[in-house]
Amino acid sequence: MKVTPVKLWRRQKETSSLIGKKGHILLWTIIRVPAKSFGQQAPYPVVVVELEGGQRMVGQLVDWQEKDLRVGTNVIAVLRRLRTEEKADVISYNIKFKPL
């Protein structure tokens, strides 16, 4: 199943409610061989985050440095451009995480 603009649009309420939420890293990896539409961003970290309140999410880590890649790093949910679109397509935005 592709992540299409309509799918992201259906999630917009949830997405906007997450912006600014804080949490910490539970698990991390660096993706070096990415799926196609994320190619221009590789290598990039993917992290499992536990938000304040206990909700868990998986997402990309942005604006990161080597020292941020550890369990317990505090992060904040931000809205970022998701990926590189093919041709002239709707530009998708979604939640990513930034170290605090």
Place this chain on the structure above:
Amino acid sequence: MKIQILGTATTKFGELWGVSPRTMAREAIQNAVVASGLKPSDIDAIFVGNMLSGILGNQANLGSLVTEELGEFKPSLRVEGACASGGLALNTAINSLLSGQYKTVLIVGLEKMTDHNSDDVTAGLMAAGSDEERIAGATFPGLYALMARAYMQKYGITEELLASVSVKNHYHGTFNPKAQFQMAITVTDVMRSSKVADPLKLLDCSPISDGAAAVVITSEPSKKFAKKPVYITASEVATDTLSFYERSSFTSLAAVVNASAKAYKKAGVTSEDIDVAEIHDCFSIAEVVATEDLGFSKRGKAAKDIAEEKFTLGKGKLITNPSGGLKSCGHPVGATGIKQIVEITEQLRGEAGKRQVPNARVGLTHNVGGTGTVAAIHILQTKL
């Protein structure tokens, strides 16, 4: 359960550029039916295990495609559950026998992956994950890397210890003429291979492969069938969340624990009775976690047990992945679950040649889809 395995067959696994999915299916089906001592008209129905044909090859309707290759237009359907598609096809076929609807059925697992570039295959395999994981830019190696990270942190395991899984499975693969990679590798080779998703490196990961495997099973064995009887004494499936990050544990897969517990109970055996097992080692960490979830090692000890050659041919008592596993034999995803059955059947019949586990009587196959989203466990025995 009184279900007997008749003929089995696999094609060579590997980069089969000269072979179409149809040709692979034909080879596996014809050889399995001939090995069963049957005519195509004796097959009551066909079950096809496949994941990616619709996504990559734009060929859905595989059930009918396969009937053309059997030459008999019998009931035929495709079963999918990511990399467990083969195991789920077998489970569905067994249930059709238990219902009394059919008496003798053919199961074929097949996958054609190397016609497509690795970007498309990587994206296609992510069909086994969730929207949340796809939006995060995760890949399957990436998701198993998260599992590896959690496991290494919890038990203080090194990357070198994880690497011993690939070393063992490549050693076993040197004895398997059907394997994609028939060469031994060392821990240093694994450590020096390029990183795919930290901490997993290329040689921690199973390859992209083509291949097909087929088995014929029956609830009414004929006395004419001359080979040593092998019975399927348990076929159990369990599921879990699509997403890995939602699991209560990152170091154990509940679907495997639940399906194997049901299977041991159904077959009336314990993990200690297993002589030989085919484990779904899509990544080195997957075999480590599975070895514990199946009860072959204590929690946190599997990597060390594997490194100490407790599961290696000629060294250990219980042998895991004598075929070379997914890592060395290859991983055409829909074919893998059936190939595991073919391997265990050969082992229990004493027909496995140089990779024969001596006096194997009880075998197990462990086939997993997604990040433990679905697991199919089968137990095979020489006696009921």
